[in-house]
Amino acid sequence: MNKVLPIISCLFLLCFSHSMQAQILSGTVTDAENNQPLEAVMISVMRGNITIDYALTDAKGRYSLAWKHSGTLQLSASLLGYKREVRDISTAGTQNFNLQSEAIALKEVQIRPGRxxxxxxxxxxxxxxxxxxxxxxxxxxxxxxxxxxxxxxxxxxxxxxxxxxxxxxxxxxxxxxxxxxxxxxxxxxxxxxxxxxxxxxxxxxxxxxxxxxxxxxxxxxxxARDQWIANGTLGAGGSDDGNKLLWEGSLNTLQLGKGKQSVYNYKTNNNGKDLSTEQMVLAGTAWQQIPLSAFLSQPGISAPLDKKRLLFNETHTLNGNRMYKWNDDRSLRLQAGYTHDLIRQQRGNTQIYYQPTDTIRIDETYHYRLTSDAANLELRYEDNSSRNYISNRFTVDGELNRGRSEELRQTLRTSQLNAGNFFNLIRNGKNGTWEFLSATRYAYQPASLLLEEGKSKFDQHSFYTDNSAAYLKKYNGFTRQYKAGVQGEWAAIKYQTANFNASNLSLYLTPYFQLERGKWSSSLSLPLKAQRYFSQQRSFLFFNPSLYTRYQLDYHWKFSLYANLKRSAGDITDLYPGLYRTDYRTWRNGNGLFPTSTQQTYNLYGEYKNTVQEFFVTASLTYNHSNRNTLLEQSVSEDAIVYTRREHPNHTDSWTLSSTLSKGVYDWYLKTSLTVLLSRNNGEQLTSLPGSDGTSQSLLQAYRYDYLKVEPKLIWSPAEVFEAEYHATMGYGGSKIGSDTHLTPLLDFVQRLRLMFSIGQVDLCLSGEHYRNDLGEGTHLNTVFADASLIYKTKRWRFEANLNNLFNKKEYAYTTYSATQSYTSRLNIRPREAMITVNYQF
Structure with a gap:
C-alpha cells in the first residue's frame, strides 16, 4: 500500500492539461416598476431554440454563469407574471435585466405545485x-x-x-x-x-x-422574521409508586432575523425527558474540535430503549445565544450555557468471558447516582468576504461529575476545564491565496476514584497548539495547495505521587492537489509529519496520503471513491507505563510500551436522487484494515479484570455495506424510508491464563462478529384528522470466538407505532412500542409499552394530559456481544406516570 499511493499521486499530477480559463457572465434582474430584485428568474443561454446553460437568480436578484461559449448566442430572462426578454450576446460580462410585469390569462386547469x-x-x-x-x-x-x-x-x-x-x-x-x-x-x-x-x-x-x-x-x-417569539410551559404529575411529584417547566424566547438573532432557553423536568441534547454540539468545523483523552470516565447510562423509559433524572438547563450580522460578511456570535443533571439508575449486569480453556461469569447488581454540572462559553467573530476571510473563535468549557454506588462502595469524580482559541485568516491575491490557521487549547482534568481500599487521584494537564500557513493557486481547473505547520502538545499526568510526561512536537508538510475535468473531480492529499516524543525519546515519520475521486454523471447520479492510509501513535493514556485502577475491579497497565497503528480505509459510494419523484437512494461499501504493534492482554477473575499492554503485532479488519432509501408520495402525503446495514468485524484478543506450575501463559483468540440491521420508517398524513407514524428496527448479530465457540445469534426487534386523531381543537395521540430481545442461550424477552395523550389547543394556549407506560412495566433486559464476551444488562424503567402540562405562547 505504501508503494501504490505514491504511484497514484504521480499519475494524478500528470493527468491535467491546459486550456482557456473560464470567464463569468453575471448580472441582476429587477422589477421595472419598483426596481426591487426578482428571485428565481430563469436565465437561459440558448443556441437557437436549444438551452445550453441556465441559472436562477438568488434572493437579491443576482445570477452568475461560467462563460465557455463562442459565437453569437441568445440570453433569455423569464419569470411567471413578467414579460420574457431575449437579447443576443457573444461575450461574457455584465447583463442586467429590468422585467416588465404582464397579466396572464389562464384556462381552467388544475395546477399542482411541487413540494x-x-x-x-x-x-x-x-x-x-x-x-x-x-x-x-x-x-x-x-x-x-x-x-x-x-x-x-x-x-x-x-x-x-x-x-x-x-x-x-x-x-x-x-x-x-x-x-x-x-x-x-x-x-x-x-x-x-x-x-x-x-x-x-x-x-x-x-x-x-x-x-x-x-x-x-x-x-x-x-x-415571524425579526419578531420576538416566547413560550412558557408548566406541568405536574405523579407516578404509580405514589411517592414522587413529577414536574416539567420551560421558558424560551427567540428572535430570528437576517441581521440579528437571539435564542434564550430555560428548561427543567424530572419526568425522563432528556435535556442534555440541548447543549450537544451536533455540527461544526472539524479542525476546531480537538479530542481529549482521560484516564477515568463515568459509566454510561444507555440501552437499546427509548431514553424516556429509563432516565430517572432531575435536570435544569439554561442557554443564551446572541448573534449580530453586518452586511453579508461580518458577524459576531456570543453563547453561554449551563446544565445541572442528577441521574439515578438501578441495574444488574451479567458478563461472560469466553476464554480458550474456561468460561468466567461475573454478576453484579447496584444502584448508581450521577450528579453533573456542565457550562460552556463561546465568542466568535467572522468576516467572510470573497476576497478575505477572518475568523476567531474563543471557547471555555467546564464539567464536574460525581458518580456514587453504595453497593460497589465506589465514588468516581471526573472534571475538566478547558479554554481554546481558533484563528483562521485567508487572503486572495492576484497570484494565489494565502491561508493561516492557529488552534490553541489548554485543558485541566482532575479525577479521583474512592474505594474502601483508598483513593486514587489523577491530575492531568494538556496544552495543545497547531499553527500553519498555506499557499493555494488554481489554474484551468487544477488546484495546488502547499501547507506547512508546527504542532505540539505538552501532556502531563500526576497519578498518586508519580509524574509522567508525554509531550511531543511535530513538523508537517501537506501538499494538496485537486483536478476538475467536466463530470470528474479528484483530490489528492500527501501529508508528511515528523513527530518527536521527548520523554520517550522516540521519533516518527508519518506519511498519511488520501485520494478522493467523484464522478457526477448528471443531476441524478453521483459516484465517489475514497482511499486513505493513516499512521499514528497513542495518546497519553496509551503511553502511560504504569498500573492504575479505573473502577472497583478493573486495572490497566501500559507496561512501558509505545503503541503505534497503521489504518487503511477504502470507500465506494453511489447515490441517485430525483426530487420531482421525491426519491433518494444511496449505497456505500467501506473496508477498514488496522495493524498495531501492541495488544491489550486481559486477565479475568471473579474479583478483578486486568488489562496489560503486550508487544504483539496484530490486526483488525471490517467490512460495512450500508444503504439508505427515502421516498415521498405526494398524492398520499406519505414518506417512507429504509436503512440497511450489513457488517463483518474480525479481530484478535490476547488472554492470560494461569498455568499448572503457578505461572501464567498468554493465548491468542481470533473472533468475528457479523451484524445485520434493517430500519424501515413511515409517516402518513392523509388528512388533517389523522396521522400515523411507524418506525421499526431489526438487528441480527452473531459472534464466533476461536474455532470452537459460536455464540447464539441475537435477534432484536423494536416496533414503534404512533397514531394521532384530530377533532376540531382536540388531538388524541396513542402510541405503543414492542421490544423483542434475545438474551442468549435460547431465551428472549418481549416487552410492550403503551402511552396516551389528549391535547386541547386554542390560539395561544395548549393543554396536554399524558399517561405513560399504561401497562406499568418496570424491568427491561438486553444482551450484546463484544470481542470475546457477552454482556446482559437488566435495568429498572420508569413506572406508569401521569402528567398535565400547560403551554402559553406570549
Missing part, C-alpha cells in the same frame, strides 16, 4: 406542503421531508449523512447546538427548508477548494 424544488446543488422544500396542525416544533416537520432524517438525539441527516451546518436565515446562531432551534422554534414560523450540497462555507475558497459538506438553511415566514 420540492431544485437549483443546482440546492434542494428547497416547501414546508407548507409537509406540515400539519399536529406539528409543534420545526423538528416535527423536518422528519417528514424525503431524504431527510432526524434521530432520537435530534441530529439531522440528509441522504444518510449528518449535516455540517444548520442555519436560520443564513445565520448559525447556536454554533452547532441546533437542538436549541429544533426543539423550540414553532413549526408554523418556517416557510421553506433548503439543503445545500457541496457547501463551501468560506467564500474566499469558493471555486478553489471543493467541499462535500451539507448545510441546512431555514427560511422564515415574513410574519
Amino acid at each position: 420540492i424544488h431544485t437549483r443546482k446543488d440546492t434542494v428547497r422544500y416547501d414546508l407548507a406542503q409537509f406540515a400539519s396542525s399536529k406539528d409543534v416544533h420545526i423538528k416535527d416537520v423536518l422528519k417528514k421531508l424525503p431524504g431527510v432524517d432526524v434521530d432520537e438525539n435530534g441530529r439531522v441527516s440528509y441522504k444518510g449523512k449528518a449535516i455540517n451546518h444548520y442555519f436560520v436565515e443564513g445565520m448559525d446562531v447556536t454554533g452547532g447546538r441546533y437542538n436549541q432551534i429544533n426543539n423550540n422554534l414553532d413549526a408554523k414560523a418556517v416557510k421553506t427548508a433548503e439543503i445545500m450540497e457541496n457547501y463551501q462555507s468560506v467564500k474566499a475558497l469558493k471555486g478553489k477548494i471543493n467541499s462535500d459538506e451539507v448545510a441546512l438553511n431555514l427560511k422564515l415566514d415574513p410574519k
